[in-house]
Structure formats: structure tokens, C-alpha cells
Amino acid sequence: MSVTYAIGLCTMFLRNPRCSLTVGDVVTTSPETDLHSEYLRADLMLAVGQPTEAARILAPVVDAEPGNEAALELLARSYFGSAQLSRAEEALRRLVALAPANGWAWRALARTLERQSRPEEAAPHHRMADALGD
Helix, strand or coil, X not given: CCEEEEECHHHHHHCCCCCCCCCCEEEXXXXXXXXXXXXXXXHHHXXXXXXXXXXXXXXXXXXXXXXXXXXXHHHHHHHHHCCCHHHHHHHHXXXXXXXXXXXXXXXXXXXXXXXXXXXXXXXXXXHHHHHCCC
């Protein structure tokens, strides 16, 4: 079974003159598409303002590589950007457990809690981010 998705970002955002894809083109990939390519595709989706699509792409990547800090951080950013705050909180809690010296993750967790009207819970995470220099 293959996965199909709409593409068209290479000519608009990567400015590759050899790229023949345009908006609306469809590219078919096999289920064996490597995780790194999916990560890069999700990063591009987030960069062009498609956080929900980025999260959809990244969820299986993080499931396949639960210890991958970069993928987990991008997933958390995608959830935060698409206002899926409980999912963002879950991803960020996993990230701070996995990388406790990541000041950005502590700050993002605090901001996620604040967006959920939980400032008292956010305060210690802000202090941790401050202590880490973020």
C-alpha cells in the first residue's frame, strides 16, 4: 500500500530550479519511506504554517523513534502551533524527561501550561528554563 500526499513546496520555498513539482502535484511514496525524509517533510510543513499536517506526519516518526529528541521537539512545536495543547504538553513532558538540560523544552512546557490557564503549574518550569539559561 502506498501513501499519497499533496506537495508543491519545492519550487515555492526551496527555490530549486530543477524541481518540476508545483502546488497541487501528488507524490506517491512507499511505506518504506525513511524516517529522516518524513522528519524533513514535517519540518517544511511547520515552516510554511501547516502545524497540523506536520504533527500528522511526525506522530509515526516519534512512535518509531521514541528517543529521538529532535523529532519529539518538532512534534511538540507542531502540536503547540496547532493549539493541540494537551498533546503538546504530553510531548514536552516526554522531552524534558528525555533531555532535562533542554531549556527550550522547559520554557515551551511552561508556555503550554499557561495557554491552558494553568500558570501555577507553569511557574516551576519557567524557573527551570531560567536556571538553564533559556
